[in-house]
Amino acid sequence: MLSAGLVGRRIVLRYRRADGKLPPLSDVVGELASLTPTTAIVAGPNGLTTVDRAAIVAVRAVAPHRRQILELERIARRGWRAAEVVDLDGWLLHADHGWTGRANSVLPLVTPRRPLAELLAAAGRFYAERGLPVWVQLPLPARGLLDAELAGRCWSVQRPAVLLSAPISGSAEAWGGDEGVRLDPVASDAWLQGYHYRGGPLPEHAVRLLGRHDRVRFASLSRDGSVVGVARGAVDEAWLGVTAVEVAPAHRRSGVASTLMRALADWGRGQGASQCYLQVDADNSAALAFYQRLGFSAHHRYHYRAAPAES
Structure with missing residues (x-):
């Protein structure tokens, strides 16, 4: 109970x-x-x-309060730091060469006093100057009204996801064994070779984004001289954010991911983190089931809305 x-x-x-x-x-x-x-x-x-x-x-x-949802989204953006962040009346405009939705979208943390049409026009100019589409991240249900407004303007839903959370104390002990995990403050060549965002190689600006943090560790696990799994952890305030988890296909379901999670949790706890969060695509049932077994639960859901193409 x-x-x-x-x-x-x-x-x-x-x-x-x-x-x-x-x-x-x-x-x-x-x-x-x-x-x-x-x-x-x-x-x-x-x-x-x-x-x-x-x-x-x-x-x-019970579901987190709206303030808690938005606060955790603010912290999650701190763990994934875009090259550019502009505050537009409480809407945070992130841009970083188009790599990942989190680093290239609007996070509406507050309800501005300016008319929505004016805000969208200003955001449109910001992203147009950088050759990027306009995406708005919508944590739900905290930004349900804005989501409905954008839906009415024919903005399309992109990349539904679930933000999961778990306490580190009392949970991390069950996340994996004590097999040796290497933790580096900078992503090594071997780590970078083990991570393929959505199947592709990483451009230089992606490598810079991954390392743009003052409390970050790149975890890697090797077997028989080869890296079989990687993950990234970053601590902001009392939260450990885990991202970039990837296990080589031949080594999946062999404890690699849970071992990486345990190593990052131990490091994060030493940095003052008491909670852990991570994001999973809503249709990734295997990952959702895996993290649920580790004690994670859904904190909230979110998706992006993309501006309609100009006719």
């Missing part, structure tokens, strides 16, 4: 109050801050509530 996998997630917890108090049951809503064998501590709007685990009647995870 109540497990370590819920630490860091937003929950509703129902518990029995002390003898004689009315009503006999009470609810607390907030983030499960910590869990011990005897108590659960929930961080809610009125501060911390400590509940005796023996008094807990029911618990369920």
